[in-house]
Amino acid sequence: MSLVTCQRFIRVLRTFSAPSLNPFFSAVNPKIQPFCHRSVSFTVARSCSKMASYTIEERGPQNSMDYRVFFKNASGTYVSPFHDIPLTPPGSTDPAVFNMVVEVPRWTNAKMEIKTTEKLNPIRQDVKKEKLRFVKNCFPHHGYIWNYGALPQTWEDPSHTDEHTNCKGDNDPLDVCEIGSRVAKRGDVIQVKVLGVLAMIDEGETDWKIVAIDVRDKLANVLNDIEDLRKHMPGFLEATFEWFKIYKVPDGKPFNTFAFNSEPKNKDFALSIIKQTHGQWQQLMQGKTDPAGIVCENVTVAGSAHMVAADTAKQFFEAAPETGQVEPVNPEIDAWHYIPQQ
Numbered sequence: 001m002s003l004v005t006c007q008r009f010i011r012v013l014r015t016f017s018a019p020s021l022n023p024f025f026s027a028v029n030p031k032i033q034p035f036c037h038r039s040v041s042f043t044v045a046r047s048c049s050k051m052a053s054y055t056i057e058e059r060g061p062q063n064s065m066d067y068r069v070f071f072k073n074a075s076g077t078y079v080s081p082f083h084d085i086p087l088t089p090p091g092s093t094d095p096a097v098f099n100m101v102v103e104v105p106r107w108t109n110a111k112m113e114i115k116t117t118e119k120l121n122p123i124r125q126d127v128k129k130e131k132l133r134f135v136k137n138c139f140p141h142h143g144y145i146w147n148y149g150a151l152p153q154t155w156e157d158p159s160h161t162d163e164h165t166n167c168k169g170d171n172d173p174l175d176v177c178e179i180g181s182r183v184a185k186r187g188d189v190i191q192v193k194v195l196g197v198l199a200m201i202d203e204g205e206t207d208w209k210i211v212a213i214d215v216r217d218k219l220a221n222v223l224n225d226i227e228d229l230r231k232h233m234p235g236f237l238e239a240t241f242e243w244f245k246i247y248k249v250p251d252g253k254p255f256n257t258f259a260f261n262s263e264p265k266n267k268d269f270a271l272s273i274i275k276q277t278h279g280q281w282q283q284l285m286q287g288k289t290d291p292a293g294i295v296c297e298n299v300t301v302a303g304s305a306h307m308v309a310a311d312t313a314k315q316f317f318e319a320a321p322e323t324g325q326v327e328p329v330n331p332e333i334d335a336w337h338y339i340p341q342q
Contacts, residue, residue, distance in 0.1 A: 054085065056187035057317070059122075061324035063110075065132065068320050069123035069187050073300075078313040081189075082114050082121040082173060083285065083298035083306075085152040087278055089191055096267060097215060098274065100176050102188040104148040109134040109333050112186060114150055116172060116294050119316040123187060134333045136250040141243050147178040147188075151210065154277040155284055158292050162206045165259045170205040171292050174277050177209055177240060179233070180217035191215045196226025197270035199259035200244050208273055209244065211264065225267045237264060250337040 053074040060066030071081045079085070081101045088098055103112045103123055111126040111133040118124070126133040135143060156169030178184065178192055192212035200207045211229075213220050222232055229237050241264075245256050283289045285296060287305035296306035299313050 054079070054081075054189050059317070059320035059323055061327050063125075063132070063327040063329050064324075065125070065127060066321040066324075067124060068115075068118075069112075070120060070317050070320070071122075071187070075310075077299055077310040078120055078317045079300060080121040080298050081123070082116060082150075082152060083296065083304075084300045085189060087151060087153040087274075094193065096194045096271065097191055098151055098194060098212070100149050100178060100190050100192045100212065101152055102147050102149040102178070102184040102186060102190065104144050105186055106145065106147050106183045107143045109137070109143040111135055114173060119295055119297050120313060121295060122320070134329075135247055136337045137333075137335065138243070138246050138250065139336045139338050141239070141247075145239060145243055147180070147182075147184040147214075149176050149178065150174060151176055151274065151277075153281050154274060155281040155294070156206060156208065156277055157280040157284075157289065158205075159290060160280065165199055165201060165206045167201055167204060167206040169277075169280075170202065170207045171294070172207075173281075174274065175207065175209050177211050178214055179211060179229075179236065180214040180219070182214060182217065184214075193220055193223070194267055194270050194274065195223055195229065196264045196266050197273055198241065198244065198264050201257045201259060203253075208277075209240075210270055210274070211240070226264045226270075227266070245342075246339045249339050255342055 055072050057070045057072060059068045059070060071079050071085070073079050073084070085099055085101060101114065101123075103114060104110070112123050113126055114121050115124045137143065150173040152173065154174040156172055156174065158169050158171040161168050176192065178190070179195075184190065191214070193215050194210060194212045196211045198209040198211065200209055211226060213223050219232055222228065226237070241258065241262060245258075247256075249255060280289070284291060284294060285298070285301055285304040285306065296304070297308050297313070297316070298304055298306055299308060299310055301307060
């Protein structure tokens with residue numbers, strides 16, 4: 001199969017690479033061992049090699065509170081993108097490469113996220129005060145300025161006070177800003193190379209923002225650490241800090257702040273945060289910590305205290321509202337908002 005044919009095949013089927021865990025993480029804590037995941041086959045557009053595959057199924061009308069994006073593996077089993085999609089690709093020789101679940105494609109405004117408190121953790125739109133949440137266009141930024149999503153099998157434990165920020169975790173998987181040139185699709189599972197991390201403090205909680213790039217991007221070979229962005233993507237780091245600092249201001253919230261004097265931390269530091277939050281997720285799945293409202297049901301995580309059968313997972317999916325016509329959105333989401341300099 002040619003590369004072009006392979007790429008077309010992937011686009012039609014909307015398959016996404018997402019492989020199994022790497023023993024790399026056992027170095028964080030020898031007592032924490034990676035969970036095992038079943039092996040499935042997948043043809044990747046990049047190399048047409050065999051890997052795992054995922055597809056999505058949407059339920060409920062788009063732009064409604066009923067809208068959900070569910071995930072299925074290559075066996076047709078409904079799975080959790082939070083718990084069942086492995087953190088690291090199988091056989092990866094690069095310890096900085098991880099799987100990312102895309103929640104929000106670049107330039108869009110709907111604040112979509114893995115719903116950690118629902119069974120199978122589908123992607124859905126965040127709701128505030130009984131209204132769907134859209135991020136405002138804070139001039140000159142339109143919507144999200146990167147593909148935004150999460151690292152599966154990570155968790156910022158809200159009972160853990162971080163030694164660097166002196167704040168507790170935000171009870172979510174690690175957020176990722178994928179800075180490549182391709183605009184991803186909601187529900188894509190892509191492999192990204194980690195470059196660094198921002199330590200945002202959001203309403204008193206630690207909210208790490210991993211900076212990464214799609215391994216297929218044309219700049220992936222020259223971007224190996226956070227400082228490389230200043231050479232090859234001048235102004236991008238500054239724009240990213242500004243975006244996170246001001247994006248809640250139009251909603252009446254204060255400016256967000258950052259640890260480390262608003263400076264990014266490098267790749268090695270980011271990897272240490274990923275190791276730490278992966279270990280916290282493992283403790284969660286083994287039932288050794290307070291779940292803090294997190295729904296932990298999964299179908300593939302061996303050793304988990306929360307495994308369910310494939311038939312049970314299907315029942316979770318079937319309980320969701322049927323897909324309907326796309327609902328209109330308020331045109332006000334396209335408005336510009338001008339934020340005074342602080």
